[in-house]
Amino acid sequence: MVKFKVVVSDPKTGIAQTVEVEGSQAQALMGRRIGEVFDGSILGLSGKKLQITGGSDSSGFPMRPDVHGGIKTRVLLSGGVGFHPRRKGERRRKTVRGNVITEDIVQVNVKIVYD
Secondary structure (H helix, E strand, C coil): CCEEEEEEEECCCCEEEEEEEECHHHHHHCCCECCCEEEHHHCCCCCCEEEEEEEEECCCCEECCCCCCCCEEEEEECCCCCCCCCCCCCCEEEEEECCECCCCEEEEEEEEECC
């Protein structure tokens, strides 16, 4: 049984709320990628459009938009999601998740998109 914790952020007010989804609601999120926009009625927020901004798996590894697929892999990073360099030019190999929501993901971050 797939179960997600979805953190919905509102950029206008700066407030975030957590919604737990499972079953058919969670299946509707499976296979979606970071950056995709979907209807909020899936999460019970009718009339709102939501954009996926990231997430993390059960081990705490973050999803990264430039790693394709639903895999967990080690990549060489110089900054961004998953690694914040302490010195100029520092690079490090870190474990991150791909940009596709799979059954291994436990938290999905979304934001409300205003048209």
